[in-house]
Amino acid sequence: MRPDLEIIQQWIKPGHHILDLGCGDGTLLDYLQRERGVSGFGLEINPEHITTCMGRGVAVIEQNLDTQGLGNFDDGSFDVVLMTQALQAVRRPDRVLDEMLRAGREGIVTFPNFAHWRLRWGLTLSGRMPESEALPYKWYNTPNIRLCTFKDFEALCRQKGIRIKSRRVVDGQHQNSWLARLWPNLLGEIAIYRITRENEQ
Amino acid sequence: MPDSLPADSVGIVSPQTYHFENPIDLACGQTLESYDLVVETYGELNADASNAVLICHALSGHHHAAGFHSVDERKPGWWDSCIGPGKPIDTNRFFVVSLNNLGGCHGSTGPGSINPATGKPYGPDFPVITVSDWVKSQALLADRLGIDCWAAVVGGSLGGMQALQWSLDYPERLRHAVAIASTPRLTAQNIAFNEVARQAITSDQEFHEGRYYDFDTLPRRGLMLARMVGHITYLSDASMGEKFGRELRDQAYKFGYGAEFQVESYLRYQGERFSESFDANTYLLMTRALDYFDPAYEFDGDLSRALAPASCNFLVLSFSTDWRFTPARSEEMVNAMIAARKKVSYAEIDAPWGHDAFLIPTPRYTDIFQAYMARVAREVGA
Numbered sequence: 001m002r003p004d005l006e007i008i009q010q011w012i013k014p015g016h017h018i019l020d021l022g023c024g025d026g027t028l029l030d031y032l033q034r035e036r037g038v039s040g041f042g043l044e045i046n047p048e049h050i051t052t053c054m055g056r057g058v059a060v061i062e063q064n065l066d067t068q069g070l071g072n073f074d075d076g077s078f079d080v081v082l083m084t085q086a087l088q089a090v091r092r093p094d095r096v097l098d099e100m101l102r103a104g105r106e107g108i109v110t111f112p113n114f115a116h117w118r119l120r121w122g123l124t125l126s127g128r129m130p131e132s133e134a135l136p137y138k139w140y141n142t143p144n145i146r147l148c149t150f151k152d153f154e155a156l157c158r159q160k161g162i163r164i165k166s167r168r169v170v171d172g173q174h175q176n177s178w179l180a181r182l183w184p185n186l187l188g189e190i191a192i193y194r195i196t197r198e199n200e201q
Numbered sequence: 202m203p204d205s206l207p208a209d210s211v212g213i214v215s216p217q218t219y220h221f222e223n224p225i226d227l228a229c230g231q232t233l234e235s236y237d238l239v240v241e242t243y244g245e246l247n248a249d250a251s252n253a254v255l256i257c258h259a260l261s262g263h264h265h266a267a268g269f270h271s272v273d274e275r276k277p278g279w280w281d282s283c284i285g286p287g288k289p290i291d292t293n294r295f296f297v298v299s300l301n302n303l304g305g306c307h308g309s310t311g312p313g314s315i316n317p318a319t320g321k322p323y324g325p326d327f328p329v330i331t332v333s334d335w336v337k338s339q340a341l342l343a344d345r346l347g348i349d350c351w352a353a354v355v356g357g358s359l360g361g362m363q364a365l366q367w368s369l370d371y372p373e374r375l376r377h378a379v380a381i382a383s384t385p386r387l388t389a390q391n392i393a394f395n396e397v398a399r400q401a402i403t404s405d406q407e408f409h410e411g412r413y414y415d416f417d418t419l420p421r422r423g424l425m426l427a428r429m430v431g432h433i434t435y436l437s438d439a440s441m442g443e444k445f446g447r448e449l450r451d452q453a454y455k456f457g458y459g460a461e462f463q464v465e466s467y468l469r470y471q472g473e474r475f476s477e478s479f480d481a482n483t484y485l486l487m488t489r490a491l492d493y494f495d496p497a498y499e500f501d502g503d504l505s506r507a508l509a510p511a512s513c514n515f516l517v518l519s520f521s522t523d524w525r526f527t528p529a530r531s532e533e534m535v536n537a538m539i540a541a542r543k544k545v546s547y548a549e550i551d552a553p554w555g556h557d558a559f560l561i562p563t564p565r566y567t568d569i570f571q572a573y574m575a576r577v578a579r580e581v582g583a
């Protein structure tokens with residue numbers, strides 16, 4: 001199994017009610033349903049992904065986070081709200097984080113680190129927008145419009161009173177390397193954050 | 202009718218009449234002592250009767266959902282685009298049951314049937330039927346067919362309401378409910394359109410307070426107007442524009458009130474044809490069933506509470522240009538299901554055809570429907 005899924009599933013308990021924002025083709029929810037016995041929904045806007053989810057028995061709802069938010073979900077109605085590799089693609093990640101921790105008791109977020117050494121190096125040397133395995137797009141067609149670094153994200157969490165319960169840093173292949181653990185903001189490509197409100201346990 | 206039947210057609214089919222002798226108590230307080238239901242089936246019921254799918258029809262629909270009655274039939278059943286070998290409701294895997302609802306005018310007992318108490322047609326004495334009544338009669342039909350649990354109950358528009366009602370009235374008797382282009386209740390505007398349709402019918406001089414059978418006449422004009430109003434609401438501005446624009450029948454304005462624009466003559470033709478084949482009392486009854494449908498009514502309007510008994514999986518689909526039952530109405534239903542922690546999937550299909558889009562195959566609609574139903578088939582081992 002992909003190491004990032006392995007890490008995420010350790011934080012999910014059997015019977016948890018889960019919301020997966022930008023659930024893609026439903027791989028993660030499908031896995032969690034089968035292995036962890038969770039219930040819940042995925043939100044997605046890509047038509048092919050939605051069809052795939054429906055075909056594999058993942059409950060998926062077509063919903064655009066940018067325009068519709070999460071207003072249709074009651075406060076605290078989920079144990080965990082997940083968002084893997086979608087934070088950088090929404091218009092207001094700060095508001096989405098607030099909404100995640102309103103609708104759910106806990107959040108799990110993964111996103112690519114714009115401070116990774118290869119991206120820094122690429123920009124310095126070539127003077128062009130960097131590309132990597134985690135960010136395989138051109139500047140003009142990328143869905144990733146709100147790139148940040150691990151430090152930026154953690155600063156936002158502090159500002160918002162969001163507590164980081166755990167952080168795991170992996171490389172572009174979602175491998176957990178000791179170097180990335182040592183200098184995460186420089187060597188980590190993707191981080192998996194487990195977050196909650198300051199006052200939550 | 203085509204010279205040869207299309208390969209993905211269920212082929213030549215024939216309806217069957219099921220007679221029920223046990224009285225059925227209706228929501229309005231009346232009882233039907235005995236009644237008939239006309240039914241078509243496609244595909245084969247498997248050994249453990251797990252692969253049955255119920256198709257619920259919309260306002261003016263009936264039992265003939267797929268295939269042809271004869272090689273001379275011009276058009277196939279009303280949902281032929283979605284039912285057949287290899288189609289979303291795949292008859293190679295599913296046993297499909299489609300019926301004409303109680304109160305209908307295509308063979309099932311309705312206002313035009315003979316009332317055994319009087320020996321004359323029921324006419325306006327036929328009891329008002331609700332969506333719940335239909336579901337009850339469909340459950341009795343399922344008993345008769347040896348089906349304990351439907352793999353899925355599927356319907357568009359008024360048919361979607363029946364699917365939703367099934368999930369509440371008989372939660373243990375269906376695995377999936379599919380509601381397409383539907384709504385959890387009518388809005389004031391929806392009811393207003395129905396009222397215009399009913400007024401058109403009841404104010405026709407030939408209506409005779411619903412006893413037109415006795416006068417050997419029909420309120421054709423009223424029914425035609427009712428259908429014209431309905432028809433407009435089933436299409437979209439864009440699809441009508443594309444089909445007719447402001448095209449004239451003859452090149453110039455005639456400065457009169459005949460059917461000068463193509464769209465006028467189209468509506469008149471459709472209305473007239475409909476008035477020849479549909480019963481006016483049934484139209485009143487079906488629009489009333491639409492108006493009354495509101496599962497949240499007994500729960501202070503809280504649909505999520507009304508949904509508490511449901512245990513099936515739901516698929517809800519809406520269409521972007523449907524202004525009869527807008528995507529917002531479907532989302533209302535979906536949000537109540539989310540709040541009630543039901544298993545629901547939802548997509549809004551971008552299609553230009555208005556409410557009628559649920560009858561017209563568009564790639565995304567077909568793909569989603571196909572994927573979902575394939576999963577249902579796998580689940581029941583079909």
